[in-house]
Amino acid sequence: MDYQAFLNNELSKAADDQEELQLFTVHYHQAILAALQELKLCSHCATLDLTGLRAGANSLQQESFVNVAQLMQTFKKRLRDLRLLCPACRTAFQQQILVRFFEIRQR
Numbered sequence: 613m614d615y616q617a618f619l620n621n622e623l624s625k626a627a628d629d630q631e632e633l634q635l636f637t638v639h640y641h642q643a644i645l646a647a648l649q650e651l652k653l654c655s656h657c658a659t660l661d662l663t664g665l666r667a668g669a670n671s672l673q674q675e676s677f678v679n680v681a682q683l684m685q686t687f688k689k690r691l692r693d694l695r696l697l698c699p700a701c702r703t704a705f706q707q708q709i710l711v712r713f714f715e716i717r718q719r
């Protein structure tokens with residue numbers, strides 16, 4: 613399955629409908645949280661202090677958002693420690709997001 617193509621197709625379909633685009637965005641962010649729960653790190657990244665990342669992810673799961681813009685801004689701020697991951701872990705994480713997004717959209 614080409615998960616990236618699926619994401620691109622879903623985004624193309626949602627682009628013309630504001631409500632569908634917002635739903636797409638919410639589903640994508642749900643996929644990020646699901647992928648974070650399953651995050652597996654290499655030996656190097658396992659030594660990093662990712663306490664802030666895990667705490668940010670946990671708080672995001674409990675939080676309500678007024679609108680999609682607030683959701684996106686809050687995710688960006690709380691998950692900024694993702695930039696500390698090595699390229700291999702970041703790539704694996706991004707792939708897991710795509711898989712989780714596909715599963716969410718299939719429900």
